[in-house]
Amino acid sequence: MVGEYAANFSHVLLMFGFAIVAVGPALLISRMISPRKRSNPVKFLPMECGQVPQGEGRTHFMMQYYSYVLMFVVFDVMAIFLYAWGSTLLNLPKTATLPIIAFLGIMFAAMAFALYQSKRRNIW
Protein backbone atom coordinates (compact mmCIF):
# COMPACT_ATOMS: atom_id res chain seq x y z
CA MET A 1 0.00 0.00 0.00
CA VAL A 2 2.68 2.44 1.05
CA GLY A 3 4.88 1.10 -1.70
CA GLU A 4 2.18 1.62 -4.31
CA TYR A 5 1.65 5.14 -3.07
CA ALA A 6 5.35 5.87 -3.29
CA ALA A 7 5.52 4.27 -6.74
CA ASN A 8 3.19 6.98 -8.04
CA PHE A 9 6.02 9.41 -7.56
CA SER A 10 8.50 7.30 -9.50
CA HIS A 11 7.59 9.06 -12.74
CA VAL A 12 8.64 12.39 -11.28
CA LEU A 13 12.00 10.88 -10.39
CA LEU A 14 12.26 9.25 -13.84
CA MET A 15 11.64 12.61 -15.47
CA PHE A 16 14.24 14.19 -13.18
CA GLY A 17 16.73 11.49 -14.14
CA PHE A 18 15.91 11.71 -17.83
CA ALA A 19 16.54 15.45 -17.81
CA ILE A 20 19.96 14.87 -16.24
CA VAL A 21 20.76 12.20 -18.84
CA ALA A 22 19.51 14.45 -21.64
CA VAL A 23 21.30 17.68 -20.78
CA GLY A 24 24.42 16.34 -19.05
CA PRO A 25 26.03 15.38 -22.39
CA ALA A 26 25.67 19.00 -23.52
CA LEU A 27 28.22 19.99 -20.90
CA LEU A 28 30.49 17.07 -21.85
CA ILE A 29 30.31 17.88 -25.58
CA SER A 30 30.96 21.51 -24.81
CA ARG A 31 33.97 20.51 -22.73
CA MET A 32 35.26 18.39 -25.63
CA ILE A 33 34.85 20.80 -28.53
CA SER A 34 35.54 24.11 -26.84
CA PRO A 35 39.05 25.58 -26.59
CA ARG A 36 40.78 25.28 -23.22
CA LYS A 37 43.62 27.68 -22.64
CA ARG A 38 45.08 27.59 -19.15
CA SER A 39 47.85 30.10 -19.70
CA ASN A 40 46.40 33.03 -17.81
CA PRO A 41 45.62 32.84 -14.08
CA VAL A 42 43.73 36.15 -14.18
CA LYS A 43 41.11 34.41 -16.29
CA PHE A 44 40.05 32.23 -13.37
CA LEU A 45 39.53 35.04 -10.92
CA PRO A 46 35.94 35.81 -9.96
CA MET A 47 34.17 38.43 -12.03
CA GLU A 48 34.32 41.88 -10.48
CA CYS A 49 33.81 44.13 -13.49
CA GLY A 50 37.47 44.35 -14.42
CA GLN A 51 38.77 45.21 -10.96
CA VAL A 52 41.20 42.87 -9.23
CA PRO A 53 39.02 40.98 -6.72
CA GLN A 54 39.71 41.71 -3.09
CA GLY A 55 38.73 39.74 -0.03
CA GLU A 56 36.67 36.60 0.23
CA GLY A 57 33.80 35.72 -2.04
CA ARG A 58 31.80 34.20 0.79
CA THR A 59 31.47 36.88 3.38
CA HIS A 60 29.04 37.84 6.08
CA PHE A 61 26.54 39.88 4.18
CA MET A 62 24.09 42.22 5.89
CA MET A 63 20.80 41.47 4.17
CA GLN A 64 18.47 43.25 6.66
CA TYR A 65 15.56 41.05 5.55
CA TYR A 66 16.54 37.98 7.52
CA SER A 67 13.32 38.11 9.52
CA TYR A 68 11.32 37.20 6.40
CA VAL A 69 13.34 34.00 6.07
CA LEU A 70 12.45 33.13 9.65
CA MET A 71 8.80 33.93 9.04
CA PHE A 72 8.79 31.71 5.97
CA VAL A 73 9.68 28.68 8.08
CA VAL A 74 6.55 29.17 10.19
CA PHE A 75 4.02 30.37 7.66
CA ASP A 76 4.93 27.90 4.92
CA VAL A 77 4.03 25.09 7.30
CA MET A 78 0.81 26.94 8.14
CA ALA A 79 -0.07 27.24 4.44
CA ILE A 80 0.46 23.54 3.82
CA PHE A 81 -1.48 22.71 6.97
CA LEU A 82 -4.43 24.64 5.59
CA TYR A 83 -4.38 22.29 2.58
CA ALA A 84 -5.12 19.33 4.83
CA TRP A 85 -8.26 21.18 5.90
CA GLY A 86 -9.15 22.60 2.47
CA SER A 87 -8.94 19.35 0.53
CA THR A 88 -11.28 17.52 2.93
CA LEU A 89 -13.67 20.42 3.52
CA LEU A 90 -16.47 18.93 1.40
CA ASN A 91 -16.61 15.88 3.68
CA LEU A 92 -16.45 17.82 6.94
CA PRO A 93 -19.42 19.23 8.87
CA LYS A 94 -19.77 22.98 8.68
CA THR A 95 -18.88 23.38 12.33
CA ALA A 96 -15.37 22.20 11.53
CA THR A 97 -14.67 25.55 9.90
CA LEU A 98 -14.89 27.47 13.16
CA PRO A 99 -11.73 26.05 14.78
CA ILE A 100 -9.87 26.79 11.53
CA ILE A 101 -11.09 30.39 11.64
CA ALA A 102 -9.82 30.60 15.22
CA PHE A 103 -6.51 29.10 14.09
CA LEU A 104 -6.29 31.68 11.32
CA GLY A 105 -6.97 34.43 13.85
CA ILE A 106 -4.08 33.24 16.02
CA MET A 107 -1.81 33.03 12.99
CA PHE A 108 -2.85 36.49 11.80
CA ALA A 109 -1.94 37.95 15.19
CA ALA A 110 1.40 36.13 15.07
CA MET A 111 2.02 37.35 11.55
CA ALA A 112 1.18 40.93 12.47
CA PHE A 113 3.64 40.79 15.37
CA ALA A 114 6.32 39.25 13.15
CA LEU A 115 5.81 41.87 10.45
CA TYR A 116 6.01 44.61 13.07
CA GLN A 117 9.27 43.17 14.37
CA SER A 118 10.66 42.73 10.85
CA LYS A 119 10.10 46.42 10.16
CA ARG A 120 12.45 47.37 13.02
CA ARG A 121 15.59 47.17 10.90
CA ASN A 122 17.87 48.22 13.74
CA ILE A 123 17.41 44.94 15.61
CA TRP A 124 18.36 42.75 12.65
Next chain:
Amino acid sequence: MSAIAPKFRLSYFIKSILDNVFWIVILFTLVGIPVLMVSMFYFPLPVMNEKLTSPYLMLTTLADPSRQIPLLKSVIHSDFFRITAFPGFGFAALLAAATIFIERKMLAKLQLRVGPFYCGKVEGILQLMADGLKLISKEIIIPAKADKPIFWAAPVLFVATAAAFVSLIPVAGGGWVVADIDVGLLAVFAVIGFFPIITVLSAWSANSKYPFIGGIRALHQMISFEIPLILSVLGIVILTGSLNLTEIVQSQIHYWWIVFLPIGAIVFFIAILAELERIPFDLPEAESEIVAGWLTEFSGMMYGLVQLGSYVKLYAFAALFVVLFLGGWNGPMVWPPFPEEIIKDGITMGPITVHLAGLPLLDQQMINDVLWFVIKTMGVIFVILLPRGVFPRIRIDLLLHIGWYKLIGLSFVNIFIALGLLYAGVLGPGGIL
Protein backbone atom coordinates in the same frame (compact mmCIF):
# COMPACT_ATOMS: atom_id res chain seq x y z
CA MET B 1 40.62 32.59 -44.74
CA SER B 2 38.16 31.22 -47.20
CA ALA B 3 35.21 29.20 -46.04
CA ILE B 4 36.48 26.07 -47.80
CA ALA B 5 39.79 24.55 -46.72
CA PRO B 6 42.63 25.34 -49.15
CA LYS B 7 43.39 21.68 -49.93
CA PHE B 8 39.79 20.95 -50.77
CA ARG B 9 39.16 18.54 -53.64
CA LEU B 10 35.68 17.38 -54.56
CA SER B 11 36.89 13.82 -55.13
CA TYR B 12 38.35 13.66 -51.60
CA PHE B 13 35.11 14.96 -50.20
CA ILE B 14 33.04 12.32 -52.03
CA LYS B 15 35.51 9.63 -51.00
CA SER B 16 35.25 10.64 -47.34
CA ILE B 17 31.46 10.48 -47.51
CA LEU B 18 31.58 7.05 -49.15
CA ASP B 19 34.05 5.88 -46.50
CA ASN B 20 31.71 7.03 -43.77
CA VAL B 21 28.74 5.31 -45.40
CA PHE B 22 30.76 2.09 -45.71
CA TRP B 23 31.70 2.08 -42.04
CA ILE B 24 28.18 2.94 -40.95
CA VAL B 25 26.78 0.01 -42.97
CA ILE B 26 29.44 -2.37 -41.64
CA LEU B 27 28.99 -1.30 -38.03
CA PHE B 28 25.19 -1.39 -38.21
CA THR B 29 25.22 -4.89 -39.68
CA LEU B 30 27.79 -6.31 -37.31
CA VAL B 31 26.84 -4.47 -34.12
CA GLY B 32 23.55 -2.60 -34.55
CA ILE B 33 21.29 -5.41 -35.73
CA PRO B 34 22.50 -7.95 -33.11
CA VAL B 35 22.09 -5.36 -30.36
CA LEU B 36 18.61 -4.54 -31.66
CA MET B 37 17.62 -8.23 -31.80
CA VAL B 38 18.97 -8.99 -28.34
CA SER B 39 17.44 -5.94 -26.72
CA MET B 40 14.04 -6.63 -28.28
CA PHE B 41 13.78 -9.83 -26.27
CA TYR B 42 13.78 -7.77 -23.11
CA PHE B 43 10.98 -5.37 -24.08
CA PRO B 44 7.29 -6.25 -23.87
CA LEU B 45 6.20 -6.16 -27.51
CA PRO B 46 2.65 -5.29 -28.62
CA VAL B 47 0.10 -7.72 -30.02
CA MET B 48 -0.45 -7.10 -33.73
CA ASN B 49 -3.12 -8.81 -35.82
CA GLU B 50 -3.89 -11.13 -32.89
CA LYS B 51 -0.29 -12.34 -32.86
CA LEU B 52 2.29 -11.75 -30.20
CA THR B 53 5.09 -9.90 -31.92
CA SER B 54 8.42 -11.64 -31.95
CA PRO B 55 11.63 -9.75 -32.61
CA TYR B 56 11.83 -11.40 -36.05
CA LEU B 57 8.33 -10.18 -36.89
CA MET B 58 9.29 -6.81 -35.50
CA LEU B 59 11.90 -6.30 -38.21
CA THR B 60 9.32 -6.94 -40.92
CA THR B 61 7.56 -3.77 -39.77
CA LEU B 62 10.36 -1.81 -41.37
CA ALA B 63 8.96 -2.81 -44.76
CA ASP B 64 5.24 -2.99 -43.97
CA PRO B 65 3.43 0.25 -43.09
CA SER B 66 0.28 -1.52 -41.91
CA ARG B 67 2.32 -3.06 -39.09
CA GLN B 68 4.09 0.17 -38.22
CA ILE B 69 1.00 1.99 -37.01
CA PRO B 70 0.08 -0.39 -34.15
CA LEU B 71 3.73 -0.38 -33.19
CA LEU B 72 3.81 3.41 -33.24
CA LYS B 73 0.64 3.47 -31.14
CA SER B 74 2.14 1.19 -28.54
CA VAL B 75 5.22 3.43 -28.44
CA ILE B 76 3.09 6.55 -28.00
CA HIS B 77 1.25 5.03 -25.05
CA SER B 78 4.41 3.87 -23.32
CA ASP B 79 5.89 5.58 -20.27
CA PHE B 80 9.14 6.17 -22.09
CA PHE B 81 7.43 8.28 -24.76
CA ARG B 82 5.58 10.23 -22.09
CA ILE B 83 8.73 11.06 -20.20
CA THR B 84 10.93 11.84 -23.17
CA ALA B 85 8.62 13.31 -25.76
CA PHE B 86 5.04 14.30 -25.53
CA PRO B 87 3.76 15.57 -22.21
CA GLY B 88 7.27 15.42 -20.89
CA PHE B 89 10.65 16.81 -21.71
CA GLY B 90 10.56 17.17 -25.51
CA PHE B 91 7.24 19.01 -25.54
CA ALA B 92 8.33 21.35 -22.76
CA ALA B 93 11.69 22.04 -24.40
CA LEU B 94 9.98 22.76 -27.72
CA LEU B 95 7.57 25.20 -26.10
CA ALA B 96 10.47 26.75 -24.17
CA ALA B 97 12.35 27.30 -27.44
CA ALA B 98 9.26 28.85 -29.00
CA THR B 99 8.95 31.07 -25.91
CA ILE B 100 12.51 32.34 -26.26
CA PHE B 101 11.94 33.19 -29.92
CA ILE B 102 8.61 34.90 -29.23
CA GLU B 103 10.11 36.83 -26.34
CA ARG B 104 12.99 38.17 -28.40
CA LYS B 105 10.82 39.15 -31.33
CA MET B 106 8.08 40.68 -29.18
CA LEU B 107 10.50 42.62 -26.99
CA ALA B 108 12.18 43.94 -30.12
CA LYS B 109 8.86 45.09 -31.53
CA LEU B 110 7.99 46.79 -28.23
CA GLN B 111 11.30 48.65 -28.30
CA LEU B 112 11.09 49.50 -32.04
CA ARG B 113 13.88 47.11 -33.01
CA VAL B 114 13.76 44.21 -35.45
CA GLY B 115 15.17 41.53 -33.17
CA PRO B 116 16.66 38.30 -34.57
CA PHE B 117 16.62 38.66 -38.32
CA TYR B 118 19.38 36.89 -40.21
CA CYS B 119 19.60 33.28 -38.97
CA GLY B 120 17.18 31.27 -41.03
CA LYS B 121 15.42 32.78 -43.99
CA VAL B 122 12.22 33.72 -42.19
CA GLU B 123 12.49 36.37 -39.46
CA GLY B 124 15.52 34.85 -37.77
CA ILE B 125 13.73 31.68 -36.80
CA LEU B 126 16.99 29.71 -36.45
CA GLN B 127 18.54 32.26 -34.09
CA LEU B 128 18.08 29.94 -31.12
CA MET B 129 19.92 27.13 -32.89
CA ALA B 130 22.74 29.53 -33.72
CA ASP B 131 22.90 30.65 -30.10
CA GLY B 132 22.98 27.05 -28.95
CA LEU B 133 25.87 26.24 -31.28
CA LYS B 134 27.68 29.34 -30.12
CA LEU B 135 27.21 28.50 -26.44
CA ILE B 136 28.26 24.88 -26.87
CA SER B 137 31.51 25.90 -28.59
CA LYS B 138 32.49 28.42 -25.91
CA GLU B 139 34.99 27.61 -23.21
CA ILE B 140 33.54 26.97 -19.76
CA ILE B 141 35.44 29.12 -17.29
CA ILE B 142 35.07 28.27 -13.62
CA PRO B 143 36.51 30.52 -10.90
CA ALA B 144 39.63 29.03 -9.38
CA LYS B 145 38.29 28.93 -5.82
CA ALA B 146 34.82 27.70 -6.74
CA ASP B 147 33.34 24.54 -5.25
CA LYS B 148 33.59 22.66 -8.51
CA PRO B 149 31.27 19.63 -8.14
CA ILE B 150 28.33 21.70 -6.94
CA PHE B 151 29.06 24.41 -9.47
CA TRP B 152 29.01 21.86 -12.30
CA ALA B 153 25.90 20.16 -10.99
CA ALA B 154 23.82 23.30 -10.42
CA PRO B 155 22.75 23.98 -14.06
CA VAL B 156 21.94 20.32 -14.68
CA LEU B 157 19.96 20.11 -11.44
CA PHE B 158 18.11 23.28 -12.36
CA VAL B 159 16.98 21.80 -15.69
CA ALA B 160 16.15 18.48 -14.02
CA THR B 161 14.03 20.15 -11.34
CA ALA B 162 12.17 22.14 -13.98
CA ALA B 163 11.58 18.85 -15.84
CA ALA B 164 10.27 17.23 -12.66
CA PHE B 165 7.84 20.15 -12.40
CA VAL B 166 6.74 19.58 -16.02
CA SER B 167 6.06 15.91 -15.28
CA LEU B 168 3.21 16.87 -12.95
CA ILE B 169 1.31 18.98 -15.50
CA PRO B 170 -1.63 17.24 -17.24
CA VAL B 171 -1.77 18.23 -20.91
CA ALA B 172 -4.87 16.45 -22.22
CA GLY B 173 -7.73 14.31 -20.98
CA GLY B 174 -7.41 10.53 -20.82
CA GLY B 175 -4.26 10.40 -18.76
CA TRP B 176 -1.86 12.50 -20.83
CA VAL B 177 0.31 13.33 -17.87
CA VAL B 178 3.66 11.84 -16.88
CA ALA B 179 2.93 11.46 -13.17
CA ASP B 180 -0.73 11.35 -12.17
CA ILE B 181 -0.49 11.76 -8.40
CA ASP B 182 -3.36 12.08 -5.93
CA VAL B 183 -1.65 15.01 -4.22
CA GLY B 184 -0.34 16.55 -7.44
CA LEU B 185 -0.69 20.11 -6.22
CA LEU B 186 1.34 19.43 -3.08
CA ALA B 187 3.94 17.67 -5.24
CA VAL B 188 4.12 20.82 -7.37
CA PHE B 189 4.79 22.91 -4.26
CA ALA B 190 7.43 20.42 -3.16
CA VAL B 191 9.20 20.69 -6.50
CA ILE B 192 8.98 24.49 -6.49
CA GLY B 193 10.70 24.42 -3.11
CA PHE B 194 13.87 23.04 -4.70
CA PHE B 195 14.52 26.08 -6.90
CA PRO B 196 15.73 28.44 -4.15
CA ILE B 197 17.98 25.67 -2.81
CA ILE B 198 19.65 25.16 -6.19
CA THR B 199 19.97 28.90 -6.68
CA VAL B 200 21.62 29.44 -3.32
CA LEU B 201 23.87 26.39 -3.78
CA SER B 202 25.15 27.62 -7.13
CA ALA B 203 25.58 31.15 -5.81
CA TRP B 204 27.51 29.96 -2.75
CA SER B 205 29.66 27.51 -4.69
CA ALA B 206 30.82 30.15 -7.19
CA ASN B 207 32.81 31.90 -4.44
CA SER B 208 32.27 35.28 -6.01
CA LYS B 209 30.50 38.37 -4.73
CA TYR B 210 27.91 39.14 -7.39
CA PRO B 211 26.50 35.60 -7.54
CA PHE B 212 26.39 35.60 -3.76
CA ILE B 213 24.33 38.79 -3.58
CA GLY B 214 22.11 37.57 -6.41
CA GLY B 215 21.61 34.21 -4.74
CA ILE B 216 20.59 35.81 -1.46
CA ARG B 217 18.16 38.08 -3.28
CA ALA B 218 16.73 35.06 -5.13
CA LEU B 219 16.31 33.23 -1.82
CA HIS B 220 14.40 36.10 -0.21
CA GLN B 221 12.24 36.69 -3.25
CA MET B 222 11.35 33.07 -3.94
CA ILE B 223 10.50 32.13 -0.39
CA SER B 224 8.53 35.33 0.19
CA PHE B 225 6.33 34.69 -2.81
CA GLU B 226 5.96 30.99 -2.17
CA ILE B 227 3.42 31.58 0.62
CA PRO B 228 1.03 33.73 -1.50
CA LEU B 229 1.54 31.22 -4.31
CA ILE B 230 0.47 28.35 -2.06
CA LEU B 231 -2.38 30.20 -0.36
CA SER B 232 -3.90 31.60 -3.57
CA VAL B 233 -4.60 28.09 -4.86
CA LEU B 234 -6.33 26.99 -1.66
CA GLY B 235 -9.64 28.48 -2.86
CA ILE B 236 -9.71 26.07 -5.79
CA VAL B 237 -8.88 23.14 -3.54
CA ILE B 238 -11.73 24.12 -1.22
CA LEU B 239 -14.23 24.26 -4.09
CA THR B 240 -12.93 21.16 -5.88
CA GLY B 241 -12.18 19.01 -2.88
CA SER B 242 -9.27 17.45 -4.71
CA LEU B 243 -5.52 17.94 -4.97
CA ASN B 244 -5.22 15.99 -8.21
CA LEU B 245 -4.54 18.35 -11.10
CA THR B 246 -6.49 16.22 -13.59
CA GLU B 247 -9.56 16.34 -11.37
CA ILE B 248 -9.15 20.08 -10.94
CA VAL B 249 -9.25 20.46 -14.73
CA GLN B 250 -12.27 18.17 -15.02
CA SER B 251 -14.10 20.30 -12.44
CA GLN B 252 -13.84 23.29 -14.80
CA ILE B 253 -15.78 21.74 -17.64
CA HIS B 254 -18.59 24.31 -17.42
CA TYR B 255 -16.86 27.40 -16.05
CA TRP B 256 -13.31 28.39 -15.28
CA TRP B 257 -12.19 29.12 -11.73
CA ILE B 258 -10.88 32.53 -12.81
CA VAL B 259 -14.54 33.57 -13.12
CA PHE B 260 -15.22 32.95 -9.42
CA LEU B 261 -11.77 33.48 -7.97
CA PRO B 262 -10.26 36.39 -9.92
CA ILE B 263 -8.36 37.67 -6.88
CA GLY B 264 -6.69 34.29 -6.45
CA ALA B 265 -5.75 34.28 -10.13
CA ILE B 266 -4.16 37.74 -9.90
CA VAL B 267 -2.22 36.85 -6.75
CA PHE B 268 -1.09 33.58 -8.31
CA PHE B 269 0.03 35.38 -11.47
CA ILE B 270 2.07 37.97 -9.56
CA ALA B 271 3.59 35.22 -7.44
CA ILE B 272 4.64 33.21 -10.50
CA LEU B 273 6.24 36.34 -11.98
CA ALA B 274 8.32 36.58 -8.81
CA GLU B 275 9.11 32.86 -8.73
CA LEU B 276 10.29 33.05 -12.33
CA GLU B 277 12.51 36.07 -11.57
CA ARG B 278 10.99 38.02 -14.41
CA ILE B 279 10.67 41.79 -14.68
CA PRO B 280 9.40 43.60 -12.56
CA PHE B 281 10.77 41.09 -10.03
CA ASP B 282 14.11 40.27 -11.66
CA LEU B 283 16.22 41.41 -8.71
CA PRO B 284 18.29 38.19 -8.59
CA GLU B 285 19.50 38.84 -12.14
CA ALA B 286 19.43 42.64 -12.09
CA GLU B 287 21.92 43.30 -14.85
CA SER B 288 22.30 47.02 -14.18
CA GLU B 289 23.18 46.45 -10.51
CA ILE B 290 24.89 43.11 -9.96
CA VAL B 291 26.13 42.09 -13.47
CA ALA B 292 23.96 39.00 -13.94
CA GLY B 293 23.12 38.12 -10.37
CA TRP B 294 23.53 34.46 -9.53
CA LEU B 295 24.33 33.68 -13.19
CA THR B 296 27.45 35.87 -13.25
CA GLU B 297 30.05 33.11 -13.13
CA PHE B 298 28.24 30.74 -15.50
CA SER B 299 29.78 30.69 -18.95
CA GLY B 300 29.20 28.82 -22.16
CA MET B 301 26.87 25.85 -22.08
CA MET B 302 26.32 26.12 -18.31
CA TYR B 303 24.64 29.46 -18.88
CA GLY B 304 22.70 27.92 -21.77
CA LEU B 305 21.43 25.14 -19.51
CA VAL B 306 20.29 27.60 -16.85
CA GLN B 307 18.43 29.52 -19.54
CA LEU B 308 16.84 26.31 -20.83
CA GLY B 309 15.81 25.41 -17.29
CA SER B 310 14.33 28.81 -16.60
CA TYR B 311 12.24 28.71 -19.78
CA VAL B 312 11.08 25.15 -19.10
CA LYS B 313 10.11 26.44 -15.66
CA LEU B 314 8.26 29.33 -17.29
CA TYR B 315 6.30 26.89 -19.44
CA ALA B 316 5.51 24.78 -16.40
CA PHE B 317 4.24 27.74 -14.39
CA ALA B 318 2.15 29.02 -17.31
CA ALA B 319 0.72 25.54 -17.77
CA LEU B 320 -0.04 25.36 -14.04
CA PHE B 321 -1.92 28.66 -14.30
CA VAL B 322 -3.92 27.26 -17.23
CA VAL B 323 -4.65 24.04 -15.36
CA LEU B 324 -5.76 25.78 -12.19
CA PHE B 325 -7.59 28.86 -13.43
CA LEU B 326 -8.21 28.71 -17.18
CA GLY B 327 -9.89 25.35 -17.50
CA GLY B 328 -6.92 23.35 -18.71
CA TRP B 329 -7.72 21.58 -21.94
CA ASN B 330 -11.46 22.20 -21.89
CA GLY B 331 -12.72 23.96 -24.99
CA PRO B 332 -15.09 23.60 -27.92
CA MET B 333 -14.31 20.90 -30.47
CA VAL B 334 -12.56 22.59 -33.37
CA TRP B 335 -10.37 19.80 -34.71
CA PRO B 336 -11.98 18.06 -37.74
CA PRO B 337 -12.74 14.35 -37.33
CA PHE B 338 -10.51 11.79 -39.00
CA PRO B 339 -11.92 11.00 -42.48
CA GLU B 340 -13.93 7.77 -42.36
CA GLU B 341 -13.09 6.68 -45.91
CA ILE B 342 -9.40 6.29 -45.09
CA ILE B 343 -10.29 3.80 -42.35
CA LYS B 344 -12.93 2.07 -44.55
CA ASP B 345 -11.42 2.15 -48.05
CA GLY B 346 -7.76 2.81 -47.44
CA ILE B 347 -5.55 5.35 -49.17
CA THR B 348 -5.57 5.13 -52.98
CA MET B 349 -2.56 6.46 -54.80
CA GLY B 350 -2.87 5.71 -58.52
CA PRO B 351 -3.07 1.95 -59.00
CA ILE B 352 -2.15 1.12 -55.39
CA THR B 353 -4.60 1.05 -52.48
CA VAL B 354 -3.09 0.83 -49.00
CA HIS B 355 -5.18 -0.36 -46.06
CA LEU B 356 -3.72 0.87 -42.81
CA ALA B 357 -4.81 -0.89 -39.65
CA GLY B 358 -5.07 1.07 -36.44
CA LEU B 359 -5.82 4.53 -37.80
CA PRO B 360 -6.33 7.19 -36.50
CA LEU B 361 -3.10 7.38 -34.55
CA LEU B 362 -4.41 9.89 -32.00
CA ASP B 363 -8.10 10.40 -31.39
CA GLN B 364 -9.83 13.66 -32.22
CA GLN B 365 -10.59 14.53 -28.59
CA MET B 366 -6.95 14.28 -27.53
CA ILE B 367 -5.67 16.49 -30.38
CA ASN B 368 -8.38 19.04 -29.63
CA ASP B 369 -7.42 19.03 -25.94
CA VAL B 370 -3.77 19.57 -26.72
CA LEU B 371 -4.65 22.35 -29.17
CA TRP B 372 -6.65 24.25 -26.56
CA PHE B 373 -4.05 23.63 -23.88
CA VAL B 374 -1.25 24.97 -26.07
CA ILE B 375 -3.30 28.00 -27.15
CA LYS B 376 -4.10 28.91 -23.54
CA THR B 377 -0.56 28.24 -22.36
CA MET B 378 0.93 30.41 -25.08
CA GLY B 379 -1.53 33.15 -24.15
CA VAL B 380 -0.43 33.01 -20.50
CA ILE B 381 3.24 32.92 -21.53
CA PHE B 382 2.62 36.00 -23.67
CA VAL B 383 1.15 37.84 -20.67
CA ILE B 384 4.12 36.73 -18.53
CA LEU B 385 6.55 38.06 -21.15
CA LEU B 386 4.74 41.34 -21.69
CA PRO B 387 5.80 43.16 -18.46
CA ARG B 388 9.43 42.86 -19.54
CA GLY B 389 8.88 45.52 -22.16
CA VAL B 390 6.67 47.68 -19.96
CA PHE B 391 7.72 47.84 -16.31
CA PRO B 392 10.92 48.86 -14.50
CA ARG B 393 12.46 46.79 -11.72
CA ILE B 394 11.19 47.39 -8.19
CA ARG B 395 13.20 47.72 -4.99
CA ILE B 396 13.66 44.70 -2.75
CA ASP B 397 11.90 46.25 0.26
CA LEU B 398 8.88 47.07 -1.91
CA LEU B 399 9.00 43.53 -3.29
CA LEU B 400 8.97 41.96 0.16
CA HIS B 401 6.30 44.41 1.28
CA ILE B 402 4.07 43.42 -1.66
CA GLY B 403 4.64 39.75 -0.98
CA TRP B 404 4.11 39.75 2.78
CA TYR B 405 1.45 42.40 3.30
CA LYS B 406 -0.67 42.71 0.18
CA LEU B 407 -0.55 39.36 -1.58
CA ILE B 408 -0.99 37.26 1.55
CA GLY B 409 -3.90 39.44 2.61
CA LEU B 410 -5.49 39.16 -0.82
CA SER B 411 -5.03 35.40 -0.88
CA PHE B 412 -6.89 35.14 2.43
CA VAL B 413 -9.66 37.27 0.94
CA ASN B 414 -9.72 34.75 -1.89
CA ILE B 415 -10.03 31.85 0.54
CA PHE B 416 -12.97 33.53 2.25
CA ILE B 417 -14.63 34.18 -1.12
CA ALA B 418 -14.30 30.47 -1.88
CA LEU B 419 -15.70 29.55 1.54
CA GLY B 420 -18.59 31.98 1.03
CA LEU B 421 -19.41 30.53 -2.37
CA LEU B 422 -19.37 27.05 -0.88
CA TYR B 423 -21.49 27.81 2.19
CA ALA B 424 -23.93 30.06 0.30
CA GLY B 425 -24.72 27.02 -1.84
CA VAL B 426 -23.53 28.55 -5.11
CA LEU B 427 -20.79 26.05 -5.87
CA GLY B 428 -19.76 22.66 -4.58
CA PRO B 429 -21.90 19.50 -4.29
CA GLY B 430 -25.58 20.40 -4.40
CA GLY B 431 -24.86 23.98 -5.39
CA ILE B 432 -26.80 26.13 -7.82
CA LEU B 433 -24.16 25.97 -10.55
